[in-house]
Amino acid sequence: MPRLWTPGRRRLLLLLAGLAVGGESAYWWWSTRTDAYTDNAYVVGNITPISSDVTGQVVALFVDDNMIVKPGDPIAQINPVEFQIAVDQALADYQQAGHAADAADVTTRYTTDDRKSMLIAAQAKRAEAEQAVQAANVAVQTHTRLHEKEKEVLGALQAQMPGLVALQRNAQYYYQRFESLAKSGDVPGQEFDNREAAYRSAIAKVESLHSDVKGAERQVLASELQLQEASVRLEQSRKALANTDATVGRAEAEQMQLTVAADTAMGLRNQQTLAEAKLRQAKLNLSNTLIRAPRAGVVSRRTIQVGKTVEAHEPFLSIVPLDFENIWIVANMRENQMPNIRVGQAVKVTVDAIAEQAFDGWVESVAGGSGAVFSLFPPDNATGNFVRVVQRLPVRIRFAHKDNFQNRIRPGMSTRITIDTTRYVRKSTHEW
16 A cells, blocks of 8 residues: 655645745735734714704704705704794884985985075075075975875775784684694694694784884874974074074074984984894894705704704704715824824725725824823823833824715724725825
């Protein structure tokens, strides 16, 4: 029977085994010199807190935890009724301020012309004084027409009141009726909500009309006062016609009223500008009642519910990003691994949650200090009990892929990374 294990075969097998062990050792030695590996790495991202710019009650909620949203998607709707009322009130104030400013401009122009006419009339004897009387008479007629117009506007607004009050009573009747039916379960809750909304809207319209009526009454009173003032000026100009000498002195003194009128007109214009700013703010607040997603991501940590009142600038949910523009890896490398690590080097990444897939990446930056430096109680190496501990430096790694793998890579996941210190895939403009 032939021998299977001859001395020559044994030496050949030993030689092959030695070459295999030597090759594996050489590969391990080379890889440890060219690669930097750690499993102390995790995914982080720019998590965006979402809050409301206004305080109000949530009447609709469009998202839930773990939903994926896109930029501009609606998140929640705050009750816009009171904000719409604020817009209507601000609009009325702005229009009223505009009318007052226009009237002040007219008054300023009139006062200028009138006072100069009075001075010229007093100096140019009776004929010129008669022109002042005519001008004052025109002013009376003008203010009379304005006063009548304001009364017509007031009357029109008052005529609307019975109809709106009737609509409010009708809405209140249906609201009270559907309230009892809803409590007994005879009608759906949504129908009761609709009746309640109609009732609230009717109340708001009546209150808004009351406000408009009061504003119109103030305008009527103001125009009546202006009419009285114009009548007084007319009488004064008639007296000036009989006594031009006295009118000259009075007209010269009344030249100061031009400055007062101009200052008054400027003040009213400033009030109009302020009213316009308040109107823009009211419209902005109304638009802010619909809260939209500022970026794409996953909804997390939602704390609001329908019917809950949210406070302005208090976060009530967060949006966790999924795109690689806002997701990266922080790898805590040992300081003795740092001599060969540079920005731009290629990285292989494996995510524990996706063990079957490897991802390409690259070194983006290195932190300014080790993790111990930013801890709550940084170590004091000046003590007598100094123990040398290998520190770790956070290294930021970016994914080289364009899209998130099936949107499965999420902030907080554990990863393992290997940096190839011999290969660069990005150009670096600076060293770490």
